[in-house]
Amino acid sequence: MSDNKEYEMASPLKETVTSLSRTPKGQIVYDRDPLEPIEQSTTNSKSGVLLSEDIFSRNPVFSPEKSTDSKYFHHQYSLHRPHCDLNNRSSLFMNLPVQHTEKSIGQFKWQQELLVMRNTNQLEETTPVYNLSNHMIMQLFEQNQPQHPSKATSFMRKIEDFKEFSRQSDEEECLRKKQELEERLVPKRESQLDVEITFQRLQDEARQRFQQKEDQIDQKLKEIKSIQEKELQEDLKKKTSELQIAEAKRRKGISSSKLESLLKFLNESVTLCQEKDSFLQTIQAKLDRVTALKAQFQVVVNSINHDDPLNSTVRSENIVKQIEDLAEVIRDDIAKNNVLVQEKNSLTKRQQESALSSSAIKQEQPIDSHERLEKKTCESNGGYEDIDFVHREDLAVYSQLQIELRQYEASTAAFSGDLSLKTLRFELQKAVLHPVNEISDQSGQHLQDKLDRLRSLLQGNAVHVGSRMVRATEHPGGLEYCTNLLARRMVAQGEDQVNVNPKAAFPIAAIITELWLEFPVFGRLVLAHFYRQCPYIVPYYLPQQEGQSNEDYYKSLGYRYSGGKVEQQPTYLKRMSGVVRLYAAVLISLPRRNQPHPHGLEHAWRYLAALLNLSPRNDITAAILVEFLTVAGSAMSREYGKQFQKMLHLICTEYFTMIRNVTPKGSGGGPVTRLEDFLHESITKRVIPPPAGQLPPRFW
Numbered sequence: 001m002s003d004n005k006e007y008e009m010a011s012p013l014k015e016t017v018t019s020l021s022r023t024p025k026g027q028i029v030y031d032r033d034p035l036e037p038i039e040q041s042t043t044n045s046k047s048g049v050l051l052s053e054d055i056f057s058r059n060p061v062f063s064p065e066k067s068t069d070s071k072y073f074h075h076q077y078s079l080h081r082p083h084c085d086l087n088n089r090s091s092l093f094m095n096l097p098v099q100h101t102e103k104s105i106g107q108f109k110w111q112q113e114l115l116v117m118r119n120t121n122q123l124e125e126t127t128p129v130y131n132l133s134n135h136m137i138m139q140l141f142e143q144n145q146p147q148h149p150s151k152a153t154s155f156m157r158k159i160e161d162f163k164e165f166s167r168q169s170d171e172e173e174c175l176r177k178k179q180e181l182e183e184r185l186v187p188k189r190e191s192q193l194d195v196e197i198t199f200q201r202l203q204d205e206a207r208q209r210f211q212q213k214e215d216q217i218d219q220k221l222k223e224i225k226s227i228q229e230k231e232l233q234e235d236l237k238k239k240t241s242e243l244q245i246a247e248a249k250r251r252k253g254i255s256s257s258k259l260e261s262l263l264k265f266l267n268e269s270v271t272l273c274q275e276k277d278s279f280l281q282t283i284q285a286k287l288d289r290v291t292a293l294k295a296q297f298q299v300v301v302n303s304i305n306h307d308d309p310l311n312s313t314v315r316s317e318n319i320v321k322q323i324e325d326l327a328e329v330i331r332d333d334i335a336k337n338n339v340l341v342q343e344k345n346s347l348t349k350r351q352q353e354s355a356l357s358s359s360a361i362k363q364e365q366p367i368d369s370h371e372r373l374e375k376k377t378c379e380s381n382g383g384y385e386d387i388d389f390v391h392r393e394d395l396a397v398y399s400q401l402q403i404e405l406r407q408y409e410a411s412t413a414a415f416s417g418d419l420s421l422k423t424l425r426f427e428l429q430k431a432v433l434h435p436v437n438e439i440s441d442q443s444g445q446h447l448q449d450k451l452d453r454l455r456s457l458l459q460g461n462a463v464h465v466g467s468r469m470v471r472a473t474e475h476p477g478g479l480e481y482c483t484n485l486l487a488r489r490m491v492a493q494g495e496d497q498v499n500v501n502p503k504a505a506f507p508i509a510a511i512i513t514e515l516w517l518e519f520p521v522f523g524r525l526v527l528a529h530f531y532r533q534c535p536y537i538v539p540y541y542l543p544q545q546e547g548q549s550n551e552d553y554y555k556s557l558g559y560r561y562s563g564g565k566v567e568q569q570p571t572y573l574k575r576m577s578g579v580v581r582l583y584a585a586v587l588i589s590l591p592r593r594n595q596p597h598p599h600g601l602e603h604a605w606r607y608l609a610a611l612l613n614l615s616p617r618n619d620i621t622a623a624i625l626v627e628f629l630t631v632a633g634s635a636m637s638r639e640y641g642k643q644f645q646k647m648l649h650l651i652c653t654e655y656f657t658m659i660r661n662v663t664p665k666g667s668g669g670g671p672v673t674r675l676e677d678f679l680h681e682s683i684t685k686r687v688i689p690p691p692a693g694q695l696p697p698r699f700w
Helices: 003-020 064-072 089-094 102-119 134-144 151-185 190-271 276-302 309-354 358-362 366-371 392-411 413-417 419-437 444-458 478-498 502-518 520-533 550-557 569-588 601-612 620-640 642-662 670-685
Strands: 463-465 468-470
Touching (some): 190 309, 276 413, 309 550, 392 413, 392 520, 419 444, 419 468, 444 463, 444 502, 478 502, 478 520, 478 569, 502 569, 520 569, 569 601, 569 620, 569 670, 601 620, 601 642, 620 670, 642 670
């Protein structure tokens, strides 16, 4: 084929390629980097297709007109590998700009395919390419081109999908908000209200069923817990009962041993009693009472109360206490009887030796039997004789009061020993002991209440004892029994309560003074019990008689014996100091309503003068003197002024020296030291302070 003919056939193809390489706007799309070299092919192609050199040329010339490609592409692409042939389509397609449209990408692929066909000689000579028009070539290219979506296409599709999804989401959100707005603005239908009410009711019923189940579980747990607590309480009660039974047995054993020792000691005392036959008649009622209490003790000890095992134990201990009190009284009576008998025998012997006249013998009184023991001649004026351990006047008062006390006790013996009156006696004892034990300086109203109860009892009126009413005059001898019991218990408070709490002496003394004013018999019984309990209040230093055992002698002085052993000296001095303190509190107590005192400060002066006129004894004189001055010294100083100061000066000089002389060297000297300190402070300050705990004048 000639050159002209080839040119003619190539020109339309060139124009077609050139026209396909342009965009609708006239821009040219390049399928490769202009700087990248492309292998030069020969002009003699096997395909026989003649294309223009400006299409297949390796180094095309860029004209200014073709520079418009940069306007279409925002940047030129380049291959990542410098030597990449045209057959590596993936590399070429990967570097296409994302901004290329799908149409431009198709045109670019067509052009690229033509290049590949030329360079790789894929077109054979038999292929009638030269007979195809440009449009047919394009269709052929599109049919042969595999459908491989590019990344740009996928990305664009994803963008479109995202927009569609966003649009649908916006529509759903708008629809939802529209429905919510309609629900708020449009009233609910009755069917909806019924559904909601039914739903609420079902929820409430479900909650109630759940709560009922919870309550049932709680109830069962409470029942189980209650059963466990009951079992524990029963177990604890059983163990407590066992412990109480064991404790009851132990205490009953102690009470039985104590009772045996008391009865044994009482029998020994009765055996040593002088002139037993005549004396036992006077105390037979007390002995019978001891026998009855012993029988009652055996019954109580043998009884067992499983509900309250300690009840019988307490009752048995109370019975032993009553027997102990009776035994103590009987021993005191026996000791005093022995003293009287010895004094009587000694008096008879001296009377026979002195050959006194019968008239002088007739004038002797029974109360003078205490004066026949130990004498000394003080002064010879008028032949007056005195005793070194007691004054005649004081001994006469002491003896008279003791005789009255024994007679009073004898008058109540029938009432005390009658077993049929046991319940009445027990109620009367409680009527006496309860107010006495409750006396205190708590308030004036409290003290007035105790006085009213005791006064009503001594007047014979009915008084409350627990839930019952009892009257002392229900049986003959009941009122005398109550009066004597009250007097004895009042004096015993000096040993029991004042001994521990010295301030307790003043409310007790106030009650004694008020009852003494209204019931003189009660006052004389109180004084008799004071003298019996502590003879140093007389003052009376009892001497030891011939043939008298040490035990009987110490008991006559007020010592207590336990197990055949005498109590310690400090304990004895403390008990006697408590009795003296209570007696001194009675002397200085001020009666209400400005009434005269039945046993006032004049007796305090008489007692102190009589004590200083007797020779002091070791320990006991200093103990009772310092206690008496501590309580009554301030009142006596106000009442007697200079006379009392002279007496106090005498105590500080002469009498204290006598006390020092009778105090053994090396002994503790506790009472002597306390007396010395008291006297030194009183002389230095020239005043004795009022006793601590004394009731004010208008206390009640």
